[in-house]
Amino acid sequence: MKEEVxxxxxxxxxxxxxxSALSGVTIPHVFADSSETLQVxxxxxxGRGGGAAAQxxxxxxxxxxxxxxxxxxxxxxxxxxxxxxxxRNTPExxxxxxxxxxxxxxxxxxxxxxxxPGDIVILTTPPAFRWVHFKYAxxxxxxxxxxxxxxxxxxxxxxxxxxxxxxxxxxxxxxVGLMVRHCKGRIxxxxxxxxxxxxxxxxxxxxxxxxxxxxxxxxKKPEGIPEVMHQVKRFHSFLWxxxxxxxxxxIHQIDETCWMKNAWPVKAHALGGRHYxxxxxxxxxxxxxxxxxxxxxxxxxxxxxxMLRAHTDMSSKVHGTKGSxxxxxxxxxxxxxxxxxxxEMSREARLWAVPQPEENPYQLEWDHxxxxxxxxxxxxxxxxxxxxxxxxxxxxxxxxxxxxxTFEQSLDCDHEFAPDLEHLTVDGPAPLPPFDDGxxxxxxxGITKKREYMI
Numbered sequence: 006m007k008e009e010v011x012x013x014x015x016x017x018x019x020x021x022x023x024x025s026a027l028s029g030v031t032i033p034h035v036f037a038d039s040s041e042t043l044q045v046x047x048x049x050x051x052g053r054g055g056g057a058a059a060q061x062x063x064x065x066x067x068x069x070x071x072x073x074x075x076x077x078x079x080x081x082x083x084x085x086x087x088x089x090x091x092x093r094n095t096p097e098x099x100x101x102x103x104x105x106x107x108x109x110x111x112x113x114x115x116x117x118x119x120x121x122p123g124d125i126v127i128l129t130t131p132p133a134f135r136w137v138h139f140k141y142a143x144x145x146x147x148x149x150x151x152x153x154x155x156x157x158x159x160x161x162x163x164x165x166x167x168x169x170x171x172x173x174x175x176x177x178x179x180x181v182g183l184m185v186r187h188c189k190g191r192i193x194x195x196x197x198x199x200x201x202x203x204x205x206x207x208x209x210x211x212x213x214x215x216x217x218x219x220x221x222x223x224x225k226k227p228e229g230i231p232e233v234m235h236q237v238k239r240f241h242s243f244l245w246x247x248x249x250x251x252x253x254x255x256i257h258q259i260d261e262t263c264w265m266k267n268a269w270p271v272k273a274h275a276l277g278g279r280h281y282x283x284x285x286x287x288x289x290x291x292x293x294x295x296x297x298x299x300x301x302x303x304x305x306x307x308x309x310x311x312m313l314r315a316h317t318d319m320s321s322k323v324h325g326t327k328g329s330x331x332x333x334x335x336x337x338x339x340x341x342x343x344x345x346x347x348x349e350m351s352r353e354a355r356l357w358a359v360p361q362p363e364e365n366p367y368q369l370e371w372d373h374x375x376x377x378x379x380x381x382x383x384x385x386x387x388x389x390x391x392x393x394x395x396x397x398x399x400x401x402x403x404x405x406x407x408x409x410x411t412f413e414q415s416l417d418c419d420h421e422f423a424p425d426l427e428h429l430t431v432d433g434p435a436p437l438p439p440f441d442d443g444x445x446x447x448x449x450x451g452i453t454k455k456r457e458y459m460i
Contacts, residue, residue: 043123043378046072046116048138049130050084053152057127057182058084059091060371061150062098066379069098072105072119074112076237076431081106110429113138122146125378131240131247132394133157133436136164137427139387143172148378150371152182154256154394155387157248160421162395169387176381180374181390185261185337187373188366190359194330194342198265202344202356204327206266207303211258211332212318214310221250221311223287225443232435242287243445244401244457245422245436249289251401252394255309258321259297259400260393261332262305265323269392270297270305272411275404279447281312286444288437288458295400307400324348328356339363405457407450420456 045068047058062068070088075081085101092098107115113134117126128138128151135155142149149172156162172179185191198206223242226235240246247253263269277290291312297305321332329348334341343358345351377384399415423429423436438460439445446458453459 042067042069043125043375044069044071044120045125045127046070046074046120047084047127047129048074048113048116049128049134049152050075050081051129053182054127054129055084055087056367057129057150057152057371058088060368061125061127061375062088062092062095063368064371064375066375068125068375069100071100072107072116073101074107074116076108076110076112076234078108081108110431114141117141117145117147120145120147123148123378125150125375128152131237132252133161133240133246133423133426136161136168139165139168139172143168143175143177146175146177148178148374150180150182150374151387151390153260153390154248154252154397155181155390156394156398157244157246157252158398158420158422159395159416159418162391162398162416165387165391169385169391172387173383173385178374178377178382178384179387180370180384181386182370183257183260183386183390183393184366184370185257185333185340186264186366186386186389187369188338188340188363189369190340190342190363191261191332191366193359194332194340194344195265197344197357198323198325198330199267202328203323203325203330206323206325208324209262209266209303209305209322210324211262211305211307211321212309213255213258214308214312214316214318216313216317217311218250218254221254221287221289222285224284225286226439231431232439233429233431233433236435236437239287242289243437244288248394248397248401249287250311251289251293251309251404252397255293255307255400256393256397257337258319258333259305259307259396262321262323263393263396265330265332266299266303266305268299268301269396270299270399270412272298272409273396273400273403273415274298274409275400276407276450277404288445288447290404290448293400293404295404297396297400322350338366340366402457405448405450406454407452408454418456 045061089099125148126142132154219241220239221241223239236243275295277293280291293309295307319336323330328346330344344356345354402415403410446460448457
């Protein structure tokens with residue numbers, strides 16, 4: 006799928022992907038025959054993984070699941086049962102006998118080894134593992150669907166770009182789970198904004214405010230579970246594993262607004278705090294507020310709050326010289342996008358609104374990926390996924406350090422949260438060592454300014 010926007014600066018960020026040592030050879034394209042059943046394997050069988058798998062098995066082209074991998078047996082078993090139930094009317098789509106359900110940190114290799122070149126692997130583990138699994142998928146000649154975010158720090162962003170360039174050289178197709186980009190209503194909204202319906206964009210604002218979410222709030226590790234497994238299980242609580250709740254949950258609002266502007270911000274000035282943590286020991290703030298600045302000086306204001314009994318809002322808005330627009334009204338689907346004359350977003354001021362009901366973008370992103378695979382159409386969303394992830398890294402870093410952070414500074418920060426991740430073992434040391442009292446290093450804005458936390 007064609008990239009809509011380029012990085013605002015740091016041109017070498019993109020160029021580095023093209024000259025990587027990984028890209029030193031020319032390799033023939035690999036793609037499926039137009040009538041051949043595409044085999045699918047999933048690595049990381051949690052909630053989003055199960056959703057992606059169901060959508061992969063619901064495209065119009067013949068597909069079937071042949072292998073599954075996870076590090077938690079109970080999670081893998083639940084996912085297998087849930088998928089089998091969803092596919093009960095087409096049981097041939099679930100061809101995953103017990104011997105092709107793999108456990109452990111090396112299970113990703115075993116699952117991908119069950120596929121043929123040109124098949125599809127779904128990568129839906131915590132995002133820290135994305136580059137490790139993506140690298141092996143490329144070696145195996147597999148097309149890839151990966152969930153967002155795709156990186157959690159600058160070093161992994163650079164690594165993912167190198168791998169994206171190699172995937173292009175091999176003719177592999179790569180989808181990234183920023184599904185809003187596939188929403189038909191938002192595609193039309195983007196076209197209307199670009200054609201000048203609301204004038205020149207002057208400001209954007211986005212919100213994600215709700216109660217505790219995912220595994221973002223964690224108490225001290227219980228007895229009987231290795232530290233590594235505890236942190237992987239509660240991955241939203243640890244920056245090394247997920248980029249925290251900031252990256253995993255805020256990326257959609259940040260990406261969709263940047264898309265409407267066709268640009269990425271060049272710097273961030275943010276704040277945030279821990280207000281009601283009590284016995285929680287995770288690394289997340291309860292509130293984040295980021296002022297993103299674009300190269301032309303316009304702003305994106307993002308506000309995130311994760312608190313009970315506070316005002317909720319999950320929307321994105323764009324303001325222009327002639328009017329305004331809703332990118333997301335109250336969540337990802339349905340978008341309920343609309344344009345307005347002026348800035349009072351009322352029914353009376355509405356210029357256009359997308360008809361209801363809307364097609365599900367979670368399914369559309371899979372329809373588009375498989376169409377590209379079957380028809381051998383160039384398709385690689387990884388660069389865009391890296392950019393969205395790195396813009397999140399920049400905003401999060403600004404809040405956690407209490408400093409203004411540019412895109413280049415966030416990219417070039419040498420703090421790799423989980424070096425040697427490919428060698429992680431159940432009983433080995435965890436990427437984030439706990440203190441003796443069972444707590445963990447947390448950000449200290451204004452005190453720890455060069456890194457988001459110190460160990």
